[in-house]
Amino acid sequence: MTVLIHLALTFGMLSLLAVGGGTAVLHEMQEVLQARYHITPEMFVHVYSVGQLAPGPNMTMVLIFGYQIMGAMGALITGIAFFLPSSILCFAIGRLWNRIGDTPWRRAVQNALEPISIGLMCSGVYAVARAALSGPLSVGLAVVTFGIILRTRINPVYVILIAGGVGAGFKALGYH
Amino acid sequence: MSQQPISASVPSKTADTQVTQPGGHGAGMNGQQSTETPSKPTATLWELFIEFLIIGAVSFGGGIIAYEKILLTEKKRWLNDDEFMASLAISQTMPGLNSVNLAVLAGDRLHGMLGSICAVIGLILPGACFVMVVGLAYLAGKDQTVANLVLAGVGAGATGLLAAITAKIGVRQFTNLKPLMILITTFILMSLVNLSLPYVLLIMAPIAIFLYRPKSQKGEPKP
Numbered sequence: 053m054t055v056l057i058h059l060a061l062t063f064g065m066l067s068l069l070a071v072g073g074g075t076a077v078l079h080e081m082q083e084v085l086q087a088r089y090h091i092t093p094e095m096f097v098h099v100y101s102v103g104q105l106a107p108g109p110n111m112t113m114v115l116i117f118g119y120q121i122m123g124a125m126g127a128l129i130t131g132i133a134f135f136l137p138s139s140i141l142c143f144a145i146g147r148l149w150n151r152i153g154d155t156p157w158r159r160a161v162q163n164a165l166e167p168i169s170i171g172l173m174c175s176g177v178y179a180v181a182r183a184a185l186s187g188p189l190s191v192g193l194a195v196v197t198f199g200i201i202l203r204t205r206i207n208p209v210y211v212i213l214i215a216g217g218v219g220a221g222f223k224a225l226g227y228h
Numbered sequence: 229m230s231q232q233p234i235s236a237s238v239p240s241k242t243a244d245t246q247v248t249q250p251g252g253h254g255a256g257m258n259g260q261q262s263t264e265t266p267s268k269p270t271a272t273l274w275e276l277f278i279e280f281l282i283i284g285a286v287s288f289g290g291g292i293i294a295y296e297k298i299l300l301t302e303k304k305r306w307l308n309d310d311e312f313m314a315s316l317a318i319s320q321t322m323p324g325l326n327s328v329n330l331a332v333l334a335g336d337r338l339h340g341m342l343g344s345i346c347a348v349i350g351l352i353l354p355g356a357c358f359v360m361v362v363g364l365a366y367l368a369g370k371d372q373t374v375a376n377l378v379l380a381g382v383g384a385g386a387t388g389l390l391a392a393i394t395a396k397i398g399v400r401q402f403t404n405l406k407p408l409m410i411l412i413t414t415f416i417l418m419s420l421v422n423l424s425l426p427y428v429l430l431i432m433a434p435i436a437i438f439l440y441r442p443k444s445q446k447g448e449p450k451p
Binding site for chain 1: 314319323325328332333336351353354358362363364382387397412414424425429433436
C-alpha cells in the first residue's frame, strides 16, 4: 500500500514538472526509478524504446514501470498519477484563460520556459544515450537514425525497427 | 536582443459565418449537423471519445498535434484556427504532454469536464494497451537473448530519434545566444551537477522569466 502511495506521489510530481512535454522529465524519472525501485538504466532504455514504438502520447510506457514495480494495480496507479495532475492543471488554467485572455506575461513565461524545456530534453537525450550507447555499433546506429530523421520525413517507427534489426544482425554475428 | 514574433492572438470574428456552407466535406459520418445554429459546435461524448481514440491508435511515430489539428479544425471544424492556436499555446505552456493537454482543452470546450475525460481516455487508451501487451512480453522474456539483441538496436535508434526531435524543436533555442545560455545552464545543472528537477526549475524559471520579462508595460506612450 505504501508502495502504491509512493508510486502515485512520484509520478504525480513528475507529471507537474513536465514542462514542455514528457521528455523533460526523462532524466529525473530514470534516476528516481533507479534509486527507489532498482530499475536499471538498461531496462529503462528498453522500456522507453518500446514506448517510442507505441501509437499515441509517447509516455504511456510509464505503465510498464508501474507494472514491474507493483503489478496491474501499480500500472493503473502510475498511469493515473502521470496523466491526471497535469491534465487537471491544464483544465483549470484553460478555464481561467477564457476569462483573462492573453497577456504579455503569459508570452514571457512561455518564452522563458521554452529554452529550459529544451535544456531538459537534452538531459533526456543524455540519460537515454548513456544507457543505450555501449559501443561503436550502437553509436553508429544512433547517429544514422539522427541524420535520417532530421533530413527526411520518413515515419520514425520504421527507422527504429530497422535499427533494431540491423543491431541484432550485427550482434548475432559477433560485432559490437 | 531579438524579439520573438507575437501573433496568434488576433481576435478575428470569422468563426460564426463559416458554418453556413451546406454539407462540407466529411459530413457522411453520422449525418446530424444541419445548417442552422451557427453558435457553438457540438459533439457528443461518444463522438469525442471515438475521434480521439482513432488518433491514439493511428499516430505511430509521433506527430499527434498534427492529427489533432486536422481533426479539430478540418475534419470536424470543432475549433477555428484562432481557437486552436490559443489552445495549443496553453497546452505548450502548461506541464504535461502537449497532445494530452490539447485534448483536455478541446474536450472541455465541446462538452465540459466530461468531454475532457472522454477525449483524454480515447487518446491514451490504444497506446496504453500496446505498451502493456509488448511490455508484459518483454518483462516475461527478459532473459531471451534475441529480444535483447533487437532491443539494443531499437534503443540506439530511439536515442537518435530523441536527439533529432530535440534538435528540430529547439532550432530557435540553439541558434540564439540568450536561449542557448539558458538551455546550456539547465542541462549542466540537471545532468552534470545532478541537481534534482524541482531545484533546477526553482533556479532556472525565475532567471529565465526575468530575462524574458515584458518590456515597456505601460500602454500609452510618454508625453
